[in-house]
Amino acid sequence: MADRxxxxxxxxxxxxGTSTAYHLAKTYNDPSKVTxxxxxPSPPKPAxxxxxxxxxxxxYPSALYCNLAWEAIHSWFWGIELQEFFKQVGGVMVYESEAKADEVRQVFKRRGYDQTEAMELGELERSGRGKGVLEGTATEGMGDAYWNPDAGWVNAAKATASYMHEAQKYGVQRVVTEVEELLYEEGRxxxxxxxxxxxxxxxxxxxASGAWTSSLLSPLEDHLNSAEPDRIERQIRATGAVSAYYRATDSEISQLHKAPVIVYGDLGQVIPASAENLMTKYTNSKTMFINxxxxxxxHKIxxxxxxxxxxxxxxxxxETEELITTKVMPQFAKGREADHWRICWDARTPTQDWLxxxxxxxxxxxxxxxxxGSFQGYKFLPNAGKYMLNVLNGKSNGEEKDRAWAWKKDGDESGHPTRELTSFDQEEEKPRARL
Structure with a gap:
């Protein structure tokens, strides 16, 4: 008799969560046992x-995540449920130092596949690849850049909904409501x-609750009187980052058609507008905060x-506009205001490894x-759940992955952001200097 x-x-x-549901749907004899x-509703907007x-x-400078990303890109490019949402427009990667850029490219070379092309910082816009977004970009203090033709962007909301639809088609149960608390019986x-x-x-x-994990697990840790080093807050921390969205004009859409994504070191990322996406989005990676x-x-969480x-x-x-208008895309943002803003919350680990x-x-x-996910997890939608299934089944994902994704016995609090969201409200209360 087969195991139940x-x-x-x-x-x-x-x-x-969606990736795990998808892979369970594909492997379970009875996917209705998965809820x-x-x-x-899918896609969940707060996620x-x-x-x-x-x-x-x-x-990635890590071969582990570089290999995982290449595996995921194969599904983004060829997967029937995902390929229509992926736009392989290439990417300009700008780094704080020549050594860091070289470290990433060396990982590609060791894999035996490197299509990247080094770019002089002064040539970022003159190369024509920036399509106007990079005009006026401040490169002082930056080290090196390169072009990667294999990068791109994806409509995340539609792709997530597509994967969830596929899981439900096979029988996975989807419940839309708030979780109030975890139910605990002695020992489980x-x-x-x-x-x-x-x-x-x-x-x-x-x-798989991302930034809301501590709020769900903390009451149970209180009930069990868990020691401070053993609590979830030592492993992950709900962290916020802000994005600014600029609506492009018709002429800009024509100019930016198939423009590349831009990763501007630790300052953030830009995804230019296109015919499929009318907004140019800048995500501020420099200013992260907690609440x-x-x-x-x-206990503090x-x-x-x-x-x-x-x-x-x-x-x-x-603070974000200062980065946009003086460093990242000053000419594009000159004389215009963002159409809207959004705070994105994610569970961030000190090492930016998964848990x-x-x-x-x-x-x-x-x-x-x-x-x-540490604000970098979405690209792994196609394959993260495959590895979670091994965890559920008590199987190893290999020594390197098991070690990277394990619960860390000595959680490193120094790796978490410390700036509070409320500190920005306090800054607003201060009188502003006259210009």
């Missing part, structure tokens, strides 16, 4: 993974209590701010974690 397939409950329908919950676009690129996490009063139980529960609250037990994610403090806008493992506390049997 365990029931699976996935909390969160972002990148990791995925999120507060919003870090869902936006008008996300950059797809294999440019048995399921969840929902905001509408229902209780759902399963043999295995996966927290600390104190739980009933006195970071959680996504309440209210609309489109409600961005004016001081944060000004994909069984929870190590034996008192939390049946609980698994698939979080830690």
């Amino acid at each position: 397939e365990p029931t699976i409950l996935i909390i969160g329908a972002g990148t990791f 995925i919950i999120d507060r919003a 870090a993974s869902v936006d008008i676009n996300r950059i797809i690129r294999p440019d 996490v048995a399921g969840v209590k929902l905001a509408d009063g229902r209780k759902l139980t399963a043999d295995k529960v996966i927290l 600390t609250v104190t739980t009933a037990s006195g 970071s959680v996504p701010a309440k209210g609309s994610q489109y409600d961005v403090p004016e001081a944060l806008k000004r 994909m493992c069984r929870h190590p506390d034996e008192r939390l049997g049946g609980l698994y974690l698939a979080v830690g």
